[in-house]
Amino acid sequence: MKHLLADAAVRAARYLSELDSRSVVPSQESIASLAALGGPLPEQSCDPAQVLAMLDDIGSPATVSTAGGRYFGFVIGGSLPASLAANWLAGAWDQNAAMQVMSPIAAKAEEIVREWTLDLLGLPATSGMGFVTCTTMANFSGIAAARSALLQRAGWNVEEDGMFGAPSIRVVVGDEVHVSLLKALSMAGFGRSRVTRVPVDGQGRMRADALPRLDEHTLVCIQAGNVNTGAFDPAKEVCARARDAGAWVHVDGAFGLWAAVSPQLAPLLEGVEQADSWAIDCHKWLNVPYDSGVIVVRDGEHLRRAMAAGNAAYLAQSAAREPWQFTPDSSRRARGIEMWAAMRSLGRSGLREMIERNCRQARTFADRLRAAGFTILNDVVLNQVLVSFGSPEETRRVIADLQADGTCWCGGTVWQGHTAMRISVSCWATTDEDVERSAAAMIRIAKAVKA
């Protein structure tokens, strides 16, 4: 075991140190070579060192360098050194984070991370929190808590009696709602299409003046950080209207809520702390390994009621916070440990510096591309940049050529009718040199396409 783990550490360190000099995307040959991992399941056992070597030799070249500093696709954060190292140690511990009795360290890490996260983001200190895999599951959990609370107020116990015959709940979303929120609504029995969509402005922000009448049977889902523009829905106005009406406000704050750690950026989030639930991603801007997100609910009892399992004689409960009472999963890995390590290593100022640096780097991309004659389609208020290189066809060709070039990686989108390339700067490892090198590659390739 000792030699094997030491070998794994050497191989992992070598992989990370080579990221800077390799193409961000794997070659077609490396992808084709993955077939060698398959074939019929061997009848006989083999040396684990051989298995690891095979995985490294065949698997490492077929990875996408999302851990490196020049991956700007989707919204993908790397893994901070402390959180990756903590992930390895926690892997060796092999803790089941479901219950206090199964892992005191996992339960304690969650309690500490709950306090630190609420403090960092300025959310109510008594909120409940569940540790989930991603924002999709955090949205699902927040929606389940909202459903429980709104129906309880209407005299209906949804956990016992289900949705059939339940009083109706109206769901209000912005027209730029993230697809994962609609997925979460569908999983919670609300349906993707049975929503009232509020028109948005040119940055994708819900228009507060177009909000329908709210009441105590309404769930309003707003967004902190649009996946394309980085823009924020007007939380202050929406929360004030919802408060007066007795409606529930859920915030899909996947990556945008982390902006609250920065005094410079915090005004973008004004009023967000007045909501009832918040979904937050940790594998994005906290830069912990996949998979990691949290759901925060102002009155944690609603989350606990929505997520609590029934009694089973062999599952001893304690009076302390039992982690599995706040999540859709029961058994799961101890992902709170990596979050603890990320926060403990960065501290408040380190996290603020990382977020502000990524936003500054996004502005540098916009400046360089604009100076080269290309059109920036969004107000770069956060870490997201949308750029058009001309006609839809030209933009699509630049994206394809850039992806093939391998200096960096960006994906495409269509923003309010305009074909665009998305640049998302979300990684601790991105240096200013990475940004200059990547911007130069974008400009070189775009000029070649237009020549």
Ligand SMILES: Cc1ncc(COP(=O)(O)O)c(C=O)c1O
């Ligand atoms: C606003 C928003 N919500 C939800 C998600 C989904 O996050 P996850 O993939 O962690 O479920 C994303 C992903 O980019 C997002 O930007």
